Structure formats: C-alpha cells, structure tokens
Amino acid sequence: MLQSFMDIFMSLGSSVFIPIIIIILGLILRMKPGKAIISGLTIGIGFIGLSMVTGLMTDALGPAIELMVEKYGLSLSIMDLGSGTAGPVSFSTAMGVIVIPIAFAINILLVYLRMTKTFNVDVWNLWQPALIGIMVWGITGDFLIGVLSIIPSFLIELILADLATPFMAKFYGFPGMTCTHIMANCGLVLAVPLNWLFDKIPGFNKIDVNPEKIQEKFGVVGDPIIIGFVIGVIIGALAGYTVPKMLTLGVQMAAVLKIMPKMVALFMEGLTPIADATKEFTGKYLGGREVNIGMDAALVVGNSSVMSTSLLMIPITLLIGVILPGNKVLPFGDLPTIVFALALMVAGFRGNVFRSVIGCSxxxxxxxxxxxxxxxxxxxxxxxxxxxxxxxxxSYVSAGLWPNVLVVGITSILSVPGLLILTVVALVVLFYINRKSVKE
Incomplete structure (x- = not known):
C-alpha cells in the first residue's frame, strides 16, 4: 500500500511534488493559503522552465558527445548511463520509500537540537542517500544494513548543506536558503582548499576570468550569449559537425546561458516568501533557531560562471576519462548534466572560470x-x-562522489561497526560546525 502511494507520488515528478511540499510547508509556517499556493506553483513553473532548458542542452549536446566518442575511437569497458537514471532507480525500491521518513525524522530532531541549520524540502534528491543504501544492500546482501547506511549518508548531506549556506548567500544571492543536493555540494570540500592554494601561487593568483569581468573589459565579447555561442561552436567542431550544425549548436548553447538565469529567478520568486515565513516561524515557535531551506541545485546552475565552466568541462572530462590510468568509465551519459556536479565548486572559486576549470578537472x-x-x-x-x-x-561519472565511496567502502570493510563509527563522526562534525547555535 505504502509502496503504491509512493510510486504515484514520485511519478508526479519534481515539478509537482516539490510545489506540494512547499505549499504544505507554507501552511505549517502560517502563511496565508493563497500566498502559499502561489509560492508553490511559482517554484513548479521554475522546475518546468528549467527542465525545458536542460532538455534543450541535453538534446543538443548528446549527439555531439556521441560523435566525439565515435570520431576519436574512444572505448572503455564501463558504460556511463548518466545520473538521470539513478533517481528513478532509487525510488523504485523499498529503500526509496524508507529514506523519506528517516530523513525527515532526523532533520526535525537535529534542527530542534540546533545541530543543523538546514531544513530539507528537496525530497527528490533523497534518491542519493537511497542509492547508497541500495548499493550497500547489494554488496552485503542485507537490507537492514542498507537502511542503516542511509543515516550517515543523510547526515553528510546536512553537513555539506550547512557548509554551503554562506556560498549560497554571498555568491549566489540566496540568503536563508541552502543546497541539499549532495552531488552539487561535494566539490566544495576540494574547491575551498584549492582556492586557498591558488591564492598563494604568484602570478597564478592574478588570473581572474569570469563572464562579468570579461564583459567589463571586452564588452560584447564577454556577454553570456557570446560565451555560450563560442563554446557551442567549439564543441561542434570537436564533434566534426558541418558549419551550419556548428552554428546551430552555438546558438542553442547561447540560448541556454541566456534563458537559464531567468528560470532560476522563478525559484527565487517562489522561495523568498517561504524563507521569510520560516524566519518568522522559528523566531516565534523555535526559540529563534536559524533555519535555512534546503533546495535543489537548480537554484544555482543558471549562474553564467557555472554554465561556462560546465560546458568547457564536457570535452575536458571526455579527454581525462580516456587518458586517465586505471579508469574504466567512458564519460558519456553524465556529460550533458555534469553542471549539477560542479555547481558549488564554482562558488568555491568565487566564480573564477579559469580556476574552476582546473579545480573541476x-x-x-x-x-x-x-x-x-x-x-x-x-x-x-x-x-x-x-x-x-x-x-x-x-556506472556514471558523478557516481564517484566521495560520500558514495566513503559509505560503501567503509561498509564493505567494517560492516555495521563502520557505519556506526561514521554516524558518530558525522554527528560530531554537525555539532562542531553548528556549535555557536548550541551555545545560545
């Protein structure tokens, strides 16, 4: 019965069930029903618009990537199915049903204990802890150990979301919100120390390339439309396209870079009233606890530096996959949507595309x-x-996120004791990064 309900609910897609959750949350936060409905539907419209733009990007880049693979005779033994298949896989099992109440209960408890400032409403991306649970279930043959592995996986998601909050506010301009998309947040752990290192390298630390500064210095050449067009033409040339097809791909990528920020603006329009109501509610009923709404990386992928970096990383990732000793995954299915895996890394490099490309490589x-x-x-x-x-x-490129490797690897070596140790460590880290709230 529960599985049937979840199947129906998840079949609605993020453009429907996320707005439903937002509307319910708005009502809980004492928003007026009409205002809550408008917020939820606006976010749903944002999802639909974003899906249209990412669909354009995927449909346009997919054939070019396939031709690049064929043209250069690339062949590796593990097929890249793309991360887009992983969500439906996760929610088509009992693990996908169980992850939602487990995550919700843990989240509410930790917010109450002031051990996290993140309240996750991004139910769809719980597929990532669920997928870890399924992988653990597969390697151990024990369903309950798989369920147990969801707990440290979700705690890691909260840790990363809390760490991402200042980047969401300062770089992307989303105060009161954070990203609970594990795929997007993982790269921050590498980007921040790398950026510190880059700052210490003479000469290197003077190179600052981002669309805004390029436009300021070179005028129209730095416009996101021109940047998208040029990158699209380059990818078309690498794929061996004819000139008309190269130009068409260029215009399509220009459209993506121009339209994507407008779709993201709809998310901001819908989420701002929810964020304001959350602050008012927590001030009145939760002793002033600071709570940030956790949302999908869709909020940030429209940034021009993020999109420019991601488009440049498509041929670079393909090249790295071919020449990397010991790698057996041929990058393919994940390339058109690799933007989601790199989004927060770009914030860690403060929008510097030059540093971002090196760090993302x-x-x-x-x-x-x-x-x-x-x-x-x-x-x-x-x-x-x-x-x-x-x-x-x-497999797929972003399957290799370090939380996936960490949880599955520890379980394969230490089984349940390893998961318990990881859970305790994650709780300690959450307590440490939120210790100021605990002392208040």
Whole structure:
C-alpha cells in the first residue's frame, strides 16, 4: 500500500511534488493559503522552465558527445548511463520509500537540537542517500544494513548543506536558503582548499576570468550569449559537425546561458516568501533557531560562471576519462548534466572560470576513479531495482562522489561497526560546525 502511494507520488515528478511540499510547508509556517499556493506553483513553473532548458542542452549536446566518442575511437569497458537514471532507480525500491521518513525524522530532531541549520524540502534528491543504501544492500546482501547506511549518508548531506549556506548567500544571492543536493555540494570540500592554494601561487593568483569581468573589459565579447555561442561552436567542431550544425549548436548553447538565469529567478520568486515565513516561524515557535531551506541545485546552475565552466568541462572530462590510468568509465551519459556536479565548486572559486576549470578537472579525476570502484555495487543496485543491464558493468561519472565511496567502502570493510563509527563522526562534525547555535 505504502509502496503504491509512493510510486504515484514520485511519478508526479519534481515539478509537482516539490510545489506540494512547499505549499504544505507554507501552511505549517502560517502563511496565508493563497500566498502559499502561489509560492508553490511559482517554484513548479521554475522546475518546468528549467527542465525545458536542460532538455534543450541535453538534446543538443548528446549527439555531439556521441560523435566525439565515435570520431576519436574512444572505448572503455564501463558504460556511463548518466545520473538521470539513478533517481528513478532509487525510488523504485523499498529503500526509496524508507529514506523519506528517516530523513525527515532526523532533520526535525537535529534542527530542534540546533545541530543543523538546514531544513530539507528537496525530497527528490533523497534518491542519493537511497542509492547508497541500495548499493550497500547489494554488496552485503542485507537490507537492514542498507537502511542503516542511509543515516550517515543523510547526515553528510546536512553537513555539506550547512557548509554551503554562506556560498549560497554571498555568491549566489540566496540568503536563508541552502543546497541539499549532495552531488552539487561535494566539490566544495576540494574547491575551498584549492582556492586557498591558488591564492598563494604568484602570478597564478592574478588570473581572474569570469563572464562579468570579461564583459567589463571586452564588452560584447564577454556577454553570456557570446560565451555560450563560442563554446557551442567549439564543441561542434570537436564533434566534426558541418558549419551550419556548428552554428546551430552555438546558438542553442547561447540560448541556454541566456534563458537559464531567468528560470532560476522563478525559484527565487517562489522561495523568498517561504524563507521569510520560516524566519518568522522559528523566531516565534523555535526559540529563534536559524533555519535555512534546503533546495535543489537548480537554484544555482543558471549562474553564467557555472554554465561556462560546465560546458568547457564536457570535452575536458571526455579527454581525462580516456587518458586517465586505471579508469574504466567512458564519460558519456553524465556529460550533458555534469553542471549539477560542479555547481558549488564554482562558488568555491568565487566564480573564477579559469580556476574552476582546473579545480573541476582535478575533481573529475577523483570522480572517475570512484565511479570505476563503485561500478560493481552500482550494477548490483540497478539489478535489485529490476533494471535489465546485460552482462557488462555500468556506472556514471558523478557516481564517484566521495560520500558514495566513503559509505560503501567503509561498509564493505567494517560492516555495521563502520557505519556506526561514521554516524558518530558525522554527528560530531554537525555539532562542531553548528556549535555557536548550541551555545545560545
């Protein structure tokens, strides 16, 4: 019965069930019904608009990527299915049903104890802790151990969301909100120390390339439309397109960079009243606890530096995948949407595209090794969800996120004691980064 309800609920898609959650949250926060409904529907419209733009990007880049693979004779043994398949896989199992009440209960308790400032409403992206649970279930053969692994996975999500909050406010301009998308947040752990290191390198620390400064210095050449057009033409040339097709791809990428920020603005329009109501509610009923609304990385992918970096990383990721010793994953399915895996990294580099490309290239190396390591567990997870995959292994570039490798790796070595240790460590880290709130 519960599984049937969840199947129906998740089949609605994020453009419907996230607005439903926002409307319910608004009513709980004592917003007027009409205002709560308008906020929820506005966010739903933002999702639809964003899906249209990312669909354009995926449809345009997919054939170009496929031609690049064929043109240069690229061949590796593990197929990249793309992260877009992982959400449906996760929610098509009992693990996907269980993750929602577990995450909600943990989140409410930790907000009350002032051990996190994040309140996650991004139910869809709970597929990531759920997928870890399915992989653990697959490698151990024990469903309950898989369920247990969800707990440290979600705690890591909260840690990353709390750490991402200042970047969301200062760089992206979303005060009172954060990102609870594990895929987007993981790179911050590498970007921040790398940016500190780059600041210490003479000469290197003087290079600052971002669309705003390019436009300021070179005028129209730095406009996001021109940047998108040029990058699209370059990708088309690498794919061996004819001149008309190269130009078409250029215009399509220009459209993506121009339209994406307008779609993201709808999220801000819908979320601002919710954020304001949250502050008022927590001040009145939760002793003034600071609470940030946790949302999807869709909020930030429209940034021009993020999009420019992500488009440049498509051919770079393909090249790294081919030349990287020990890697067995051929980057393919994940490339058109790799923007979601790199979004917060760009904030860590303060929008500097030059630093972002270098940092994201280093990060890609780790992701590819992680994706190769997790391929057997991921293939088993897809099998448990009833997906027919043939005899080969599958993975995708962003499957190699360090939380995935950490939880699955510790479980494979230490089993339940390892998960308990990881859970305790995650709680200590949450307490440490939120200690000022605890002292108040």
């Amino acid at each position: 280093i990060y890609t190396v780790f992701m590819l090794y992680g994706a190769t390591y997790l391929a057997p567990a991921l293939t088993t997870a897809y099998g448990l969800a009833g997906y027919e995959l043939g005899s080969g292994l599958i």
